[in-house]
Structures are given as structure tokens and as C-alpha cells.
Amino acid sequence: MKGLGQHLKGGKYAFPLFFLLGLWGCASVPYATVFLQSPDMQISLQVELATTPKQRQAGLQHRTHLAKEYGMLFIVKPPERINMWMKDTLIPLDVLFFDQEGRFINGHHMTPCQADPCKRYSSGALVSYVLEVNAGFLDQYPVDKGWQLEFESNNGVGDN
Secondary structure (H helix, E strand, C coil): CCCCCEECCCCCCCCCCHHHCCCCCCCCCCEEEEEEECCCCEEEEEEEEECCHHHHHHCCCCCCCCCCCEEEEEEEEEEEEEEECCECCCCCEEEEEECCCCEEEEEEEECCECCCCCCCEEEEEEEEEEEEEECCHHHHCCCCCCCEEEEEECCCCCCC
């Protein structure tokens, strides 16, 4: 078995145990396996799906921990120019923006904010997918132009 989350293209992928976070203990919580791919690398992550306005507004607020190789995928329909913020978010995060075709647009390191005004982190273009992961992800992995996002959900929500 290869290391958790990162696999060379063409390799088998292992799925981390969902109960580690307790986020997927309830079947009603939509989750997905996200695959970030470059020509020679694939990274897999387990994510909660934020598909409704209420889920997107709450995001990862008030969380005190996010396990490694986990995150949240915001599905934006129709595509929009997005400004993320970290109001009431307790842990630092990285955010990655992807267009309607799943192509990487840009990413930012985001820091927690407890009081307004909070810094905004812009997609800079129309996007359909926003991925929030633990801070340091963008330093650890060489995600850049040419990378592609794909995912499979537990209930068909937003599969691409």
C-alpha cells in the first residue's frame, strides 16, 4: 500500500478510514473522494461536500482539527467569482480554486479571523469548485497550472 493520500499516476489508491474525523459517521453527510492529478502524480483526499448555501456559508467554521488528507469541497453552480474568508474559522487552511472543467486556477494560504474585517481570498476567475485543506498543503504538494480536480461522492451529489 502506498502512503496515505499521495499516489503515482496509475497506482491503486487507498481510502483512509472515514471514522477518523467522525464527519462521515452519519450517512446524511455528503462526502467525496477528491483526486488532484498532474501528468505524473495523483493525490487523493477525503472531503465533506458543501453543496447548499447553508453548508457553503458554514464551511469549516468552529472546527478545532482537520485530519491530514481531509478537507471540504464547495460546489458552486453556476460558476462564480468567489471570495473566501476565514471568519470564525479556528484552524489555518489552504484554499484551491478550480474552474468548471476541474482545472486548477489558483490557491491561497488562509489564516483564521475572529473579528471583522476579515481578509478575502479571491478565485480571480469564475470557478465551480473550491477545495479547503489543511494549511501547508500548497507547500507540500506542487499543485499549479495543469493540475486537474476530479471526485466521486457517496451519493452522486455533484460528481464530475
